[in-house]
Amino acid sequence: MAVLIGVTSETKVVPRAGRDAPASVIAMYYLEAIRRAGGTPVVVPPGPPDFIYGLASRLDGLVLSGGGDIDPARYDREAIEQVYGVDESRDTTELAMVDAALSLNMPTLAICRGMQVVNVALGGTLIQDIATERPDSLVHWAPDTQFDRHQPVTVDSKAELASVLGSSEVKVNSIHHQAVDRLGDGLGAVAWAEDGIIEAVAYEGEWPLLAVQWHPERLFMEDSASAALFDGLVARALANRDAR
């Protein structure tokens, strides 16, 4: 029986039969990475919390995908001008999804914005723009090299993430301008770039969470450590399904 992995999406206006229409959009990289790992991807459209809780109860695992910025009001900050792509309905959807995943102990892989959503859902805050608020940092917004592993990241060797990746020293891509600032309740940092920017977090309770600031869905074709994140998610989702 299929292992159903929900993957959150964004709303984008796309051309349809000569007339633009809003659509739920997710880059195929995510869907292919889930399929390669043996999972069946289920695209999660935006919706109110009761819809999300109902859907979550039918899923075996979850990918929180990358995208634009979370409204800083969600963590009690005034937006600075570098904040872009805020989508209130996506925020509502994904914050509810984290709440559901946490209460169901649903295995979750949170990627880039996804990791930031988890942090905000658990009461943490974000650096709104690394270049503005941490000007001595490395360049983390590097879309031109999104398929290259160029940024060294050190993983806490005791963290589960290190065993999933098979190493505590990895090189990753970097396509983010925001980062975790104050950690949310129950979260601990488990990986850092050379400038101290948090590149992964773990949850200290039972919820099986893998959360990375980089984009393994753009690397898994060439990189076994990136593929292993999706393998780890699907293996946990299978165990989760069989335990229910």
Ligand code: MN
């Ligand atoms: Mn980075």
